[in-house]
Amino acid sequence: MSFSGKKFRRVKCENIKELLASTHANDDIVRVIKTKAPFVTYTLLDGNTLLMDLEIDGKKMSHTFRLGEEHVMKKNDGGTVKMTYTVEGNSVIKQVIKMPDGKTAYFRREFNDNEIKMIVTMDGTDLTGTIYYELVQ
Template sequence: MITLQNIISPRGILEQKMSFSGKKFRRVRCENVEELVKAANINEHISRILQCSAPTFCFTKLDDETFQFTLQTEEIQYTKNFRLGEELEMERRDGCKVKITYTMEGDNVLKQMIKQPDGKVAYFRREFGDTETKMIITTEGTNIQAFIYYEVVE
């Protein structure tokens, strides 16, 4: 469950801050990824990223509707700002362009819908706790879920 930190703003107004904002997470284990990859006929490059890669990621809240997403691997650091509910185009690590929409569910669930160039849609649901995150991945056309678990690294 997410913890909200109370903060007094310069104007003296009590505000709430999401506890996951600004924290870096790294994958510690996964379940069912191989099964989902096979059932959804996911390309080999994306399959390797989901199963083998362990980048760190961070979501930082910039204002009520805007976040900054940072993904860091051994080779690159990628940063992109996005507004909740607005579709944006992003380039995957394999160079392919996808359309992504982020939404929040409550204060501790960040949902991501990714439209692939071939028309397939994937859904990523990140459930944030104080020191861990569970990401649930589903794709249209299958009833299989994959789970990736992350822990705070900083």
């Protein structure tokens, strides 16, 4: 995987505020997307396990996911969301997040050597947001 083990930092967003406003997204998603430029690293541990390291405002979080399997993740407020990660080829990670309110968010991360282009769509709107990350290390 071309992206495995590389650290990226968010550099710009397009249409994200409009997307979040149109869907009344839950506070956790809004916070993660709007927070100061997070750093993210995805590492493929074996053929079916993905490690995501996320650093936001100096706080580090790590999550390990089995590809293709739905995982329950606790939110800061004690609630849960269900997430599924899949990998396409050597350069795309897809993520589906099912919220307790029944809405679903879709994230498609397209990697190249020096950047990630993340395309975000959500149930309830035709809008698409895009978030760009650049390689840090």
